[in-house]
Amino acid sequence: MATNRELYETAQKTFVPNYRQPPIILARGEGCRVWDVEGNEYLDFSGGIAVLSVGHAHPTLAKALADQAARLIHTSNLFFSDRAIELAAELTKRTGFDRVYFSNSGTEANEALIKLARRYHHTRGDARRVELVATHKSFHGRTMGAVSITGQAKYHEGFGPMLPGVRFVDYGDADALRAVVGPDTAAVFLEPIQAEGGIIVASNEYLREARRICDEAGALLFFDEVQTGYGRTGRFLAREWSGVMPDACSLAKGIGGGVPLGAMLITEKVAGALTTGTHGSTFGGNPLACAAGLAVLRIFDEEKLVENAETMGRYLGEKLAALVADASIPAAAERRGMGLLQGIRVDAAYDPMVAYQQLRSQRVLSAIAGGDVIRFAPALNVKRADVDQAVEQLAIALRSIPKK
Ligand SMILES: Cc1ncc(COP(=O)(O)O)c(C=O)c1O
Incomplete structure (x- = not known):
């Protein structure tokens, strides 16, 4: 071997x-x-970058995939499949959105949102509204549209010109948002938590104010819930914490439990924008991926995984906060995040990559966010003992690394 x-x-x-x-x-x-x-x-606390909603090799998911593979894997978008209809119906029931478009990934779900934004105003005869407003430090994906609304220069370098008509503002600053949103704005894109940007949590008030600003200006509000959705924060969608209902949102990561699947969820208000032939995907929402999606939701219900994410998330938060408060671990500068999307910002006197590698050498897998945050995004069925082990090993790693 x-x-x-x-x-x-x-x-x-x-x-x-x-x-x-x-x-x-x-x-x-x-x-x-x-x-x-x-x-x-x-111990996998990277969670496949927040994808493994039901953990590795869950028998219910494995069986659903095997059964579906023996039944019908693919139809293309020329035909509906029973599985896709069942999953779309479940998603509308659980989220309050009215309609679903399936993609294969997060970046594709965001591409669909970008096209929806412009097309919505086009169909209403408002050709002026093409601007997309996004935030510094955001992350929306790697395809050209999604990367163009990603507010991090390193992802743009060497790939220009970016999509025209994109404006960036500081995240969390409602006044800055109000200053740029106006008669040219098609849509505002916000992550409820900037995950890749360093696990920066938006206040509920900021998200509510964003809704007000968009409504007053006639612009659409979109949430990118690719990383925060699907129970990760202890609610099915992170938007539930603020009560804000955006006009549409993107999902991916946890939706298929590891099987590639993404979705754009929209409200009836914008349903007339992407009419027949305006957008599509050959693979998006194929029966195999949707069977995975249905199995994930079944497991969520049977094992109460959104509730577990909230409980274990609170426990993880307490443990990480204790680590920051521990004077013997000066490398632990700050706890960030909520639910099962949390991390420790490594103090600037230390190299976060060294901490990350040290943790891995102790057999705990994590992911870096924002360049200096050790991010934990474990499966939603994580157990208390796993959290204990991950945080204990993180403490050892942070204690052992030298100053730069
Ligand atoms: C908030 C957010 N949006 C979009 C994406 C892109 O998703 P994908 O890698 O599935 O294209 C990511 C990936 O990390 C993400 O965190």
Whole structure:
């Protein structure tokens, strides 16, 4: 059997070098644990970057996929499938949105939102409204439209020109938003929590004010819930904490429990914008992915995973806060986030990458956010003992790293 090192060498010669994976080749998972090809065990608190809503290898999800694979995998958008209709109906029931468009990823769901924004005003005869307002430090994906509304220069470098008509404002600053939203604005894009940007949580008041600003100006308000949706914050959608109903939102990550699937959810108000032929995807919402989506929701209900995310999220928050308060861990500067999307900002005197790598060498997987935050986004069925282990190992890692 090939070793981690042998497979890593093959990968380095074979793949486009656009990622920076470590020489750990994962082969198997169960719940919050993964094993590499050599049988080494890791506690997975990266959660596949907030994707593994029901954990690795959940038997209900595995069986639903196997059954569906033996029944019908693909129809294309030429036909509905029973599974897609069932999942769309479940999503509208659980979210308060009226209609669903399925994509394969978060970036594609956001592309659909961008097109929806412009097309909505076009169909109303308001050709002037093409501007998209987004925020500094946002992250909406890597395709050209989504990257154009991503407020981080490093993702734009060398790929210009970006989509025209995009304006950025500081996140959390309602006055700044009010100053740019006007008769040219098609839509405002907000993440309820800027996850990739460093786990920065918007106040409920900011989100409510954004709704008021958009309504007064005749602009649409869209939430990107790709990372915050699907129970991650302890509510099915993070928007529920503020009570704000955007005109549409994007979902992906947790929706398929690891099977590629995304969705744009819209209200009836904007339903006339994307008429027949205006947008589409060959694979989006195929029966296999939608069977996964239905299994994920079944597991959510049977195992009360949104409730578990809230309870375990509160516990994780307390543990991380204690770590920040511990004077013997000066590298832990600040706790950020909510629910099962939380992290520790590493003090500027220390190198966050060293902390991240040290934690991994202790067999705990995490993800970096905003360049200096060690992010935890474990499966929503995470257990108390897993949280204890992750935070204990994080404390050891942060204690052990040297100053820059
Ligand atoms: C808020 C947000 N939007 C969009 C995306 C892009 O999703 P995907 O990688 O599935 O295209 C991400 C991915 O991290 C995200 O966090």
